[in-house]
Amino acid sequence: MSEHVIVTDLGYGDAGKGTVVDWLCAQRRVGAVVRFNGGGQAAHNVVLPDGRHHTFAQFGSGTFRGVPTHLSRFVVVDPLALAAEAAHLGEVGVPHPFGLLTVDREALLATPYHVAAGRGRELARGADRHGSCGMGVGETMAYALEHPGLAPVVGDCETPARLARKLRALRETLKVPGPPVADCVAAYRAFAERVTLVDSSFTTALLHGRPVVFEGAQGVLLDEWHGFHPYTTWSTTTFANALALLDGVPAIRLGVLRSYTTRHGPGPLVTEDPTLETAEAHNGTGPWQGPFRVGHFDAVAHRYALAVAGGADALALTHLDVPVSRMCVSYDMGELPVGTAGDLDGQAGLTGRLLRARPRYLDGVDDWPAAVADALDVPVHLGSWGPTSADKTRLGSVIAPERV
Template sequence: MDHVIVVGLGFGDEGKGAVVDALCANGPVSAVVRFNGGAQAAHNVVVDGRHHTFSQFGSGTLAGVPTWLSRFVLVEPIALATESRELEAIGVADPLSLMSVDAGALLTTPFHVAANRARETARGQDRHGSCGKGIGETVWYGLLGDRKAARGDVVEDQRVLGDPCPAPTVGDCLDPRGLRRKLDALARFYEPLIGAGPVVDELVELYRAFADAVRVTTGDEAGRLADAGRLVFEGAQGVLLDETHGFHPHTTWSTVTPRNARTLLGGRGARVLGVTRTYQTRHGAGPLPTEDPAVLARFPEVHNGTGEFQGAWRAGHLDADLLRYSVDCCGGVDGLAVTHLDADGVKIASGQVVEDMPDPVSYLRELVGVDVLVTGAGPSRADYEVRENPRHDRVDAGVGGRDRAAV
């Protein structure tokens, strides 16, 4: 009955959404909590022939579990409304009734999205691999007030072209007059980079409707939820893209490790579940040491492709050194979720050595030193198993090195 923190141990796309769905279907879970990232998340869940790519809604939605977006999430209301309609189309009744959002969460606006795309396009061959969803721009603009930046300053390698004002938040959507002031300032700030942006009055109207449609929370909502029932914390991206531990500049502006989730829990206990595929993948630019075109050809991806800004889908052999590094960045994990077990003939690389991995579950359990508590052998919920007490002895080897604990 412990709370569970689900963290990707790769470059993203490990199967976190399907793992969260499996945990919620296995129950009982009272809420899915998002603790990082924003609208760039793309977590695929398939249940009884229904497929949805979860972005801001938690991946437990098809299991009937509500979502809370914490203050560490960047909220894009227009994309959220679109996702709600998509969920309705596959049979989820009134999806927004399952959604609540912290008032302190930053808003991602069309101004941020346009600026993000302009900067990434200008980089040309030196692109960072951005999804083009405005995530980094939202965080960057939020930093300007904290650092008392002024026009002409350079913050995180980007020049401040205008006069920054406090960043808009979800709570501002309840105050149309104050929201309009912040959006007007945002429009003026970004005009040198993107030209004329969207009409502010239209955005105010949209955001006011958003605030009416979801429950906006204040205070220690995380504590209230945690004390009321079991929570699953759904991470976005992967540790190898973490803003602190990833490989710059090909990183996300987000803390991917369990740190934010632990902050929200305020000292309450939780198990960390690290998710890995049986082979390595990444979307877009950046290092992939074990990249192998043969792996990409053997394991075609149904739900991932080339993105306009993010770039191509790539694959290679699982990297033991990077996997151990990710676990170490998390401060260890309490268990593993291993996905894509239907991929046969997979290999694992350690340094210059590449060897077969005929039994990935056993191999990875010994490599990391913790039990494999969730397995996935296909795209559907029916292909996933939540394994209770998979073995009775303790594993002491590896960087995980914690007592075995079923999820």
């Protein structure tokens, strides 16, 4: 059986999942990158040794290596954003990006109406904003839960009349401005003709070929059930969706972390330190996400992420070229309790405690891979000292190199 790998961020996102997936695809003959949560709000930066750069949202981060992408049923698919992403990939040297893409017909479809509704909801919160990428992913998930059977899915793009009915009902329910329904139907029909739409059995077939890399979006500390409510995403960010797609087929669970802890927008960041000097070439303040915040490595929060995710087999540690030397090893409130999945009131209570928590630090850390492995009791398999695959070093043997 081929050696499959699940790549998941054990923080608040932005840890470097894209560059880790790119490295994995450079090391082995990977059959496909499977996206297993999130949607167009992902921002996975990959830089090649020759300087070419792309921020991967829905395409998998192995695309520069010619590795196909499969968008599973757990992804919220935005065809308009995909078209823009494909155009940029073409500009940076990827021929025919849509030819590398398969999409599950059961995946939910994000539309301009969802985007408008989601942005309006976030603006209405005023100073109490929860944090959003402004891509309508949360609104798409919420509508599907409230209106089962009426939510547009990718497979509807093959049946224009059915798609039009669903889009008209969606626009009427959300009561938002947006393009004419006929224009959306035409765009989505063109999308369906350019990509390969498949059934869920396609993933099963993939697993019997070359190794598959499952690429997660966002981070476990933003998980819809285990994150710090209400500053969370409408997405399962743990290994769970990938494990469901694997359906018992073995895979290595690879957690990704930085040598310091970050988050975009509002919510707890116990170790936040605005004076921490880091170089962020691809992160900054966004109109919807809010400011990019940095803090010292938070072993307490990352141990919690490991606990709610069911553990990991290995870690990838990025940004080791940043001169940081402080690690949070405990809080004054103790370790974070793992609550019952779905108990959002309980998670909100935990959030309140976190916003008052005070960190206790270990100073003088110089061997970050060893310190992180010791603090989290998980081996560090990969170290990254820069943005390209050439800046990475294999530190462990959990994921074997290509066997010829």
